[in-house]
Amino acid sequence: MKLITGGYAQGKLQYVLSKYRLREDAVWDGVLPEDGTQQAGTAVVNHFHRWVRRRLQDGGCPEEEALAFVERCDNCIIISDEIGNGIVPVDAFERAYRERTGRILMELAQRAEEVERVLCGIGQKIK
Template sequence: MILIIGGAAQGKLDYVLQKTGYAPDQVARTPEEAKTLPVFDGVEEWPDLDEEELLSANPGVILICDEVGCGVVPVDPAQRAWREQVGRLCCRLAKRAERVERIFCGLPMTLKGDSLSWN
């Protein structure tokens, strides 16, 4: 599994499609679709994702998640809880991932894995 993180509108999906050659119709938007498609974009919308189930079904999936923990802390307790859940999910996924990259202004930064090859 590969984890791609970065802020909103930083070019994460474009980067993945360019690196892999996958088409937009090969991108999952829900955990159910992600069991069979090679890329799952929008992981932050599913903070209660059952990563065990997903990774058992699709161990080579590329997960794309917006960073949500930066900036002003929300006043709304539900928003704070959501950010906390997404952050913890990303920590668990990063620990399991073969590769983790952060995309900032369209530029990749390798956080984990070989920076020279993309499998």
């Protein structure tokens, strides 16, 4: 599993598609491929943070679900926005969203064979 992070509008998906020569049809946008989904090759989960947000809104447990996903799909690339470099929000949900997304990404980074951060379209390998 590979993890790609970076700010909004930094060209992360484009970076991944061109680096790994993947096509748009490998991309899952804001969702995790369901258990049993047939996919040849690498699955790319784009906007992972949006999936976390929706699971929190729906009262799910994104921590467990995300770990279970990478366990069964270890040939995947997860792309998430960096959302934690701003003022800590006053709203409790917004605060929990950043905090829990950050902690999930740390867990994934621990497990990832490679972590890259994309800034202005340029990848920096940080693990």
